[in-house]
Amino acid sequence: MIIATSNVTHALAITAPTLSILQALAQAARIRKTGANGVSLATWLLSVFVAQIWFFYGFVFHVTAEIVANFPSILVTTAVAFLAAKSQHKLARSVMGYVAITGVTIVATVFGTFHEFRWVMATVAVASSVIIYLPQVALVIRPKDLTGVSVVSWCFASITSLAWCVYGILIHQPAVALPSVVMFPCALTVFIQVVRHRLRNDSELGLQAPIVE
DSSP states (O other), X not given: OHHHHHHHHHHHHHHHHHHHHHHHHHHHHHHHHHOOTTOOHHHHHHHHHHHHHHHHHHHHHTOHHXXXXXXXXXXXXXXXXXXXXXXXXXXXXXXXXXXXXXXXXXXHHHHHTSGGGHHHHHHHHHHHHHHTTHHHHHHHTSSOOOTTSOHHHHHHHHHHHHHHHHHHHHTTOHHHHTTHHHHHHHHHHHHHHXXXXXXXXXXXXXXXOOSOO
16 A cells, blocks of 8 residues: 555656646647737746745755756746747736746745745745636636637646645645645636637637647
């Protein structure tokens, strides 16, 4: 039983980071193909922040999967945020936002180096993960052009949320598992709404473009 649990933990330590990266790559590919209509720039800037804070969380709390996952995640989420900002003509605002979130990451990490203040870093990491998808959810629940939002990306986001939840439970890190309580239903909502948008538009306009991309 212990061996089986250990195998699952090791598998999730690989699967969860991989899916996180694939989620961003799928969205980047979609933006390059169709533009960023319906894509929440706020969600992707938050994604950069979350990748940063969990990367350093991995060092402070000795969670190797967070280090492995979030170094490349910082790069790919930054790429998505840049592509979305460029497509939506919001580059200057996005640069300011990037500087601000990086500053918060540095401050939270400094707190994390002091044992008695580690809760500050854990709280920031969990809170940012909880709200990360809310801006995108706010966009998809209203009638809107969602052609820039990747179905594949949000399918991966839904699966990734569950993977991180199980992984956090298995390694006895509630802070890793807790955000998924909000992230999973949010990611699933975005996925469903984007699929519905794609199906509805294909039906109304007679389009034959693939649903899944």
